[in-house]
Amino acid sequence: MRTRIRGRSRGLSVAMAGALTLAIPSAGLAQSPAPADIPTGGTIIWMLPAVISSAMPYNYPEANNQRVGTLVNIGLTAVDTEGNIVPKLAEKVPTVADGDVSEDLLSVTWRLRDGLLWSDGTPLTSDDLRFTWEVCGVVANGCRQSAGLTDIASVDTPDDRTIVLHYAKPYFDYATQFQWGILPRGSADVGDPADNARWAYNTTVNPNLGPFSIQEFVPNDHLTLTRNPNYYLAAEGKPYLDGVVIPLRPDLETIRRALLTGENDLIANISGGQAEIDEVANAGIQIIGGMSAYQNQMLINQWDPADPTRTTPHPVLGDASVRKAVVLASNPREWMGLKDSSYYTWQEMPYRFTIWGAQYTCDIEPPPFDPEQAKALLDDAGWVVGSDGVREKDGVRASIRVGAIAGWNETDAVVWASQLKAVGIDATLDAIDNLLVYAGYAAGSPLYTGNFDLMLSDYGRDQGSAQADVVLMYGSDQVPSPSNAIGINFTGVQDDQVDQWVQATATETDFDARAGLYCDIEKRVDQELWTERWTGFGPGYAGATAKLRNVHKNELFTVFGYGSDEWYLEP
Amino acid sequence: MQRVILLRLIQIGPMLFAVSIVLFFALQLVPGGPTAAWAHGATTSEAIEAIRIKLGLDDPVPIQYIRWLTAALQGDLGYSYTTNLPVVGEVLRHLLPTVLLMGTALTIIVILGVVLGTFQAIRQYSKADTFVTALAFAGASMPTYWVAMMLLIINAAILNPWTGRPFLPSGGMTNPRGGGDPLDIAVHMVLPVTALVLGWVSWYSRYMRSAMLDVIHADYVRTARAKGLPERVIVFKHALRNAAMPLVTLLALDLPYLFAGALFTELIFGWPGLGYYYYMAITQRDYPVVMGMTMVVAVLVIVASLIADLAYAWLDPRVRYGSGRR
Numbered sequence: 001m002r003t004r005i006r007g008r009s010r011g012l013s014v015a016m017a018g019a020l021t022l023a024i025p026s027a028g029l030a031q032s033p034a035p036a037d038i039p040t041g042g043t044i045i046w047m048l049p050a051v052i053s054s055a056m057p058y059n060y061p062e063a064n065n066q067r068v069g070t071l072v073n074i075g076l077t078a079v080d081t082e083g084n085i086v087p088k089l090a091e092k093v094p095t096v097a098d099g100d101v102s103e104d105l106l107s108v109t110w111r112l113r114d115g116l117l118w119s120d121g122t123p124l125t126s127d128d129l130r131f132t133w134e135v136c137g138v139v140a141n142g143c144r145q146s147a148g149l150t151d152i153a154s155v156d157t158p159d160d161r162t163i164v165l166h167y168a169k170p171y172f173d174y175a176t177q178f179q180w181g182i183l184p185r186g187s188a189d190v191g192d193p194a195d196n197a198r199w200a201y202n203t204t205v206n207p208n209l210g211p212f213s214i215q216e217f218v219p220n221d222h223l224t225l226t227r228n229p230n231y232y233l234a235a236e237g238k239p240y241l242d243g244v245v246i247p248l249r250p251d252l253e254t255i256r257r258a259l260l261t262g263e264n265d266l267i268a269n270i271s272g273g274q275a276e277i278d279e280v281a282n283a284g285i286q287i288i289g290g291m292s293a294y295q296n297q298m299l300i301n302q303w304d305p306a307d308p309t310r311t312t313p314h315p316v317l318g319d320a321s322v323r324k325a326v327v328l329a330s331n332p333r334e335w336m337g338l339k340d341s342s343y344y345t346w347q348e349m350p351y352r353f354t355i356w357g358a359q360y361t362c363d364i365e366p367p368p369f370d371p372e373q374a375k376a377l378l379d380d381a382g383w384v385v386g387s388d389g390v391r392e393k394d395g396v397r398a399s400i401r402v403g404a405i406a407g408w409n410e411t412d413a414v415v416w417a418s419q420l421k422a423v424g425i426d427a428t429l430d431a432i433d434n435l436l437v438y439a440g441y442a443a444g445s446p447l448y449t450g451n452f453d454l455m456l457s458d459y460g461r462d463q464g465s466a467q468a469d470v471v472l473m474y475g476s477d478q479v480p481s482p483s484n485a486i487g488i489n490f491t492g493v494q495d496d497q498v499d500q501w502v503q504a505t506a507t508e509t510d511f512d513a514r515a516g517l518y519c520d521i522e523k524r525v526d527q528e529l530w531t532e533r534w535t536g537f538g539p540g541y542a543g544a545t546a547k548l549r550n551v552h553k554n555e556l557f558t559v560f561g562y563g564s565d566e567w568y569l570e571p
Numbered sequence: 572m573q574r575v576i577l578l579r580l581i582q583i584g585p586m587l588f589a590v591s592i593v594l595f596f597a598l599q600l601v602p603g604g605p606t607a608a609w610a611h612g613a614t615t616s617e618a619i620e621a622i623r624i625k626l627g628l629d630d631p632v633p634i635q636y637i638r639w640l641t642a643a644l645q646g647d648l649g650y651s652y653t654t655n656l657p658v659v660g661e662v663l664r665h666l667l668p669t670v671l672l673m674g675t676a677l678t679i680i681v682i683l684g685v686v687l688g689t690f691q692a693i694r695q696y697s698k699a700d701t702f703v704t705a706l707a708f709a710g711a712s713m714p715t716y717w718v719a720m721m722l723l724i725i726n727a728a729i730l731n732p733w734t735g736r737p738f739l740p741s742g743g744m745t746n747p748r749g750g751g752d753p754l755d756i757a758v759h760m761v762l763p764v765t766a767l768v769l770g771w772v773s774w775y776s777r778y779m780r781s782a783m784l785d786v787i788h789a790d791y792v793r794t795a796r797a798k799g800l801p802e803r804v805i806v807f808k809h810a811l812r813n814a815a816m817p818l819v820t821l822l823a824l825d826l827p828y829l830f831a832g833a834l835f836t837e838l839i840f841g842w843p844g845l846g847y848y849y850y851m852a853i854t855q856r857d858y859p860v861v862m863g864m865t866m867v868v869a870v871l872v873i874v875a876s877l878i879a880d881l882a883y884a885w886l887d888p889r890v891r892y893g894s895g896r897r
Contacts (some may be wrong), residue, residue, distance in 0.1 A: 045747045051851050053653040061653070142622045195623065219654040220665070220851060221843045222747060245747045249841035250851065254742045257723050262736045265746070435856065480895045 034423070042569035043243040044548055046266040049254040051220060052248060054202040056145040057181025058136045065174070065561070067268060070561035071225055071244060072210040073181030074111055076129075081554040081562065085175050089116055089124070089182070089209065089232060093175050105170035105509050108177070114378065117201035118184055119187040119377040126157040130176060130187035133165075135193040147468065148177045166251060170509060172467045182209060210564035212491075222247045233565060240568035247398035256543075259285060265545040268553075268560040275539050285543050290553035292540030296335070296412070298533040299455040302328055304493045307450045310479050310492035313322070315396050317453060321381035322425075323530035326454065327367050329374035332535035335412035351459040360466050362519035367527060372422045381425070391424040400453035401430035403446060405437050413456045423516070441480045447490045449478040465519065467505060472523055475502045491531035498524055579877050583870070590869045591643070591862070593638045598858050605652050611809070626652065639862065648863035653855045658863040661848065668744055669844030673829040676762060676767035681822065683772045685815070688779020692787060692814075693806060703731045703776070710773035718834035723839070726762060740843035761886040763840040767833055771825075778821055782814040789813075816883065823879025827872045 014336075015165040050064035057073040058223030060066040076090035087093050092109045094100030098472040100109045101418035116124040118258045137152050161230040165177065183190060189201035196202075203217045209232070212225035224245040227239055232431035247264075249255050252271035260283050270277050270287070281287045300323045304312040317323055381399055383391035391398040402420070404413030410431050417427035430453075432446055446456060472478050472530055476494040501524075508514040542560060546571045552563055605626060621628050625640065634828065635879075648658035691700045726737045732824060740759050745751040786792060787810050795805045836845035841847070852860035 043748070051653050051855055053655070142625070195625075197622065198650075202655065219651075219656060219661070220848055247743055247747045249742055250838050250847060251742075252840065253720075253725070254839055254841050257727055257741045258729050261741050263740055263742070435854075465714070 002226065006239075008181065013241075029175050031225055032067065038078055038237070038240055039571055040237055040240045040559075040568065041242050043245060044241060044265040044545075044567070044569065045245050045263065046268075047247050047249050047258055047264045048268070049250060049252050050248065051221060051332075052217075052246070053206045055214065055217075055223075056183075056196070056199065056202040058132070058183070058196065058263065059202055060180075060200075064268075066245060066559050067561040068223060069181070069205075070210070070559045071564045072205045072208045072214055072228075073214045074210045074228055075179040076112075077176055077179050078555050078562065079179070079560050081552045083557045087115055088179075092194060095175075101174065103509070104331045105172065105174065106167045108167070108174045110163050110164045110165070110178070113232065114161065116209075116232055118209060119213045119228045120207040121230060122186060122207065123160070123181065125160040126163040127160070128182050128185055130155050130157055131182075132178065132183040135183055135190075135196050136383060138193065141193050145180055148173060170491045172506075172509075172511075172514070198219050212241075212244055215243075220248060231565065239565040241564075244564070253378050256280065259283075259543050259545070262545070265548055266551065267543045270541045270543050280543050284546055286546060286548075286551070288542040288544060288551055288553045289539055290310050290542070291556040296332065296409070296535040297454070297457045298330060298332075298416070298535060299325070299453070299457050299491050300533075301450060301452055301491055302529075302531055303450055305446075305451045305453060308451070308481070310450055310494070314453070316398050316400055318324065319383075320530055321377050322383065325374040325377045325381075325423060325427075326420060327533050328370045328377070329419055329425070330416060330533065331369040331419055332416075332533075333369075334419070335409075335415050335535075360515045360518055362515075362522050364519065364523050364527070367533065371419070371423050378424060385424045387422060389421075390426040398424060399426040402427045403430045403432055403452045403454075403455035405434050405458070406431040407434055409456050409458065414455060416454075441485045442480060447488075448485070449481075450490070451493060452482065457490075466516075470505055470518055470521060474498050475526060493525055493531055495524065495528060495529060498529075573646060576877070576881070579880075581613050582874050584843075586873060587866065587869055591640065591866060592636070594862060594865050595639065596632065598861065599632050601856065608701055640860075643863075643866070648866070650861035651852070652859075653851075654858045658859050661860065662845065662863060662867055665843060665845045665848040668842060669846065671769070672763055672827060672837070672842055672844055673833065675835075676764045676771070677822070677829060678823065679768050680771045680775055681818070683768065684775025684779050684818070685811075686778035687772070688781075689783050689806065689811065689814075691776065691780040692783035693802075697785060704780075707773035710769050713770060714835075715766055715833065715849070716839060717769035718769050719763070719839040721765055722762050732885045742839075744843055745839075763836050765841055766836050766840075774820060775818065777803065778817045779814065782817045783810060785812045786814045805891070819879055823875050823882070826878070827868055828874035829862055829871075843848050869870075 138147040156164040216224040226243040303310040309483040420427040439445040478489040837846035
């Protein structure tokens with residue numbers, strides 16, 4: 001689940017980009033020189049803090065693998081740093097208006113650009129797209145990223161450049177189908193689709209289509225990427241760099257230090273707080289601030305944590321007044337990850353559905369931070385302050401756990417807990433193993449089994465879709481259980497009105513109408529049922545050596561590494 | 572002696588069997604399991620189940636164990652869940668950097684420990700002894716990971732005036748911009764080896780000082796002095812050999828580190844050794860690697876303790892195993 005988010009108001013995004021440019025004149029957002037003036041050549045070092053085990057575009061185990069994959073893979077379209085869907089290997093983005101997409105959204109025709117080649121010089125054909133579907137369109141094959149592909153019932157390839165996808169049900173995000181990449185049927189490194197997890201291709205990605213090709217891959221040590229001579233924009237001189245060496249270092253601080261000492265040229269996320277970021281800036285290194293990929297989310301469990309069926313109300317949070325009080329008593333701006341800095345100005349997130357940016361952004365006012373109103377609500381609901389400052393009602397103490405992801409947002413959760421204590425709710429930190437948080441029902445994940453009170457979650461962009469989000473997060477039939485391990489209705493929303501709207505979205509092919517339904521659902525869940533609160537995207541800070549230009553960071557829309565074909569080194 | 576060695580070798584089998592059972596079943600208790608790392612919650616239940624079947628995790632745990640044991644007895648420790656490479660190959664690939672790092676560090680530690688401990692013993696209560704003792708306590712009080720971080724910070728602060736960069740690389744085993752020759756590797760070893768030496772040498776020097784003090788006040792040393800032997804001969808020929816006994820124990824206990832790696836040091840300096848690999852495997856729930864690595868370390872611990880016992884016998888002729896008499 002902790003995959004990334006994309007989408008938000010384009011207007012806000014542009015405003016933020018402007019603010020960033022003002023704040024950081026030397027950052028990568030500065031205007032680029034004309035292509036003719038861009039120096040080419042050079043190799044950069046980009047240290048990453050992870051086990052990179054697969055750069056296969058449909059088997060990224062986590063974000064850093066995907067960052068590497070972004071350098072070696074490219075798909076039919078991409079979402080750019082402004083949130084626009086732009087064609088890459090496709091001639092254009094198919095639309096209903098052009099006739100490439102049927103009115104019922106069940107048929108989508110894609111056409112490849114002319115003359116596309118794999119890195120080994122063999123032609124890219126529509127049969128490779130078919131092969132990609134054959135591999136990842138089968139659920140049992142276990143591809144990690146297969147949204148939409150599994151909804152395709154059949155494909156036609158009338159010629160080498162054209163493929164027609166026939167969906168079994170509308171896939172609203174068809175415009176980004178195959179955005180992560182294409183698999184080569186003719187590669188010696190691929191094999192049985194059912195065994196794709198063990199393909200040699202996962203680490204060789206040979207041949208590939210992205211700007212760089214993997215020359216060497218030493219697990220747990222490093223990758224060496226070199227320019228792909230057959231990149232589709234090679235005629236424009238892209239990529240501008242000759243190569244990227246990616247040493248793998250497990251410790252973020254080590255990577256930050258290496259940036260300071262000149263051993264490293266690029267870091268996707270600077271570790272530490274303001275002092276560490278200032279230290280990097282003072283060393284003459286560009287700070288590239290932008291929205292991180294993660295949207296913070298307060299989850300409020302209305303059901304008894306001991307009851308995984310979500311039928312017994314929570315002794316404290318089962319009371320809607322308490323849930324509303326929790327929201328009103330919470331001030332996300334005080335949380336460390338959301339504070340302003342000199343490199344980034346945090347803004348309250350307008351209510352969303354984020355996935356495709358402006359189309360799905362809801363005009364809903366965030367709830368105010370009003371501890372006095374929270375206290376009054378609790379008083380009115382009969383929660384009386386005891387001698388130790390903790391409220392009680394009918395012998396039940398208002399004592400709850402604030403769940404957080406260990407090593408990720410515990411500090412934020414501690415601040416949140418202190419805010420709740422101020423209104424008489426005894427809240428204590430419950431740090432949860434980061435792998436366990438989203439590990440699924442069978443693995444005993446607290447979110448899936450409902451064994452939590454409050455949870456400071458971070459919801460990331462899935463390779464799924466807004467529609468999938470809505471259905472899986474709010475449908476009453478999507479409460480995780482042994483028989484439904486894919487549902488992510490963690491707070492156990494079981495509301496007839498919400499269900500009606502969710503069902504309506506499944507057949508609503510009009511984007512505006514569907515966006516309206518999404519917002520209705522969001523408003524109901526967040527400000528009437530009070531079972532969650534979206535708080536906004538935390539900032540993220542990349543760092544790049546002063547000579548490395550054109551590096552952008554907006555992981556709300558794109559994976560860091562997007563646009564690497566335009567990175568260049570100043571002499 | 573041969574009988575003792577044979578007996579100890581025979582004991583290795585049951586001990587490893589017991590270790591493997593405890594470890595294998597203990598791993599099953601870890602929340603999440605391997606599919607947690609695989610799925611990150613984003614994959615459908617069908618896909619997760621498909622992965623479980625592919626990995627053989629749908630079988631009962633005893634069956635999984637028997638399958639693992641059967642393969643392990645044939646030298647096959649399975650495939651890493653994260654890299655899909657054979658565990659044996661991965662362990663061997665990470666072994667060399669660890670042996671290089673830890674071998675160098677241990678060699679320096681032993682030499683420095685012996686020299687400092689001996690020097691302190693023969694200059695007992697001198698200012699130099701007091702000074703070195705203070706340093707030793709300071710060294711022993713500093714956790715290696717803290718020393719490592721301090722070294723990184725100090726290294727970053729002291730810049731080469733010609734390049735504007737630190738004199739030493741902050742991590743890795745080779746220069747990613749092109750390196751890998753012995754000098755490059757040696758330069759990359761300076762900081763991690765220093766961190767290890769500063770943390771460990773105090774223990775060795777203290778043991779050595781204590782042992783040497785015992786020995787140089789022993790009757791046979793007094794006799795040697797009375798015979799007019801030069802002090803150098805007394806110390807290095809007669810006293811040192813006997814005083815080295817506790818050091819052998821210490822070294823034998825530390826030998827597994829030679830192979831298992833100093834986890835924090837390798838992590839902080841990005842040294843691609845076994846400690847680093849082990850940490851990654853644990854955090855990724857990569858059970859085949861965790862099992863394989865632990866078994867390799869278990870073998871080494873047992874072998875190291877056997878070597879220590881044999882070394883005792885070699886160093887001290889009074890020690891005779893298995894005879895029932897001294």
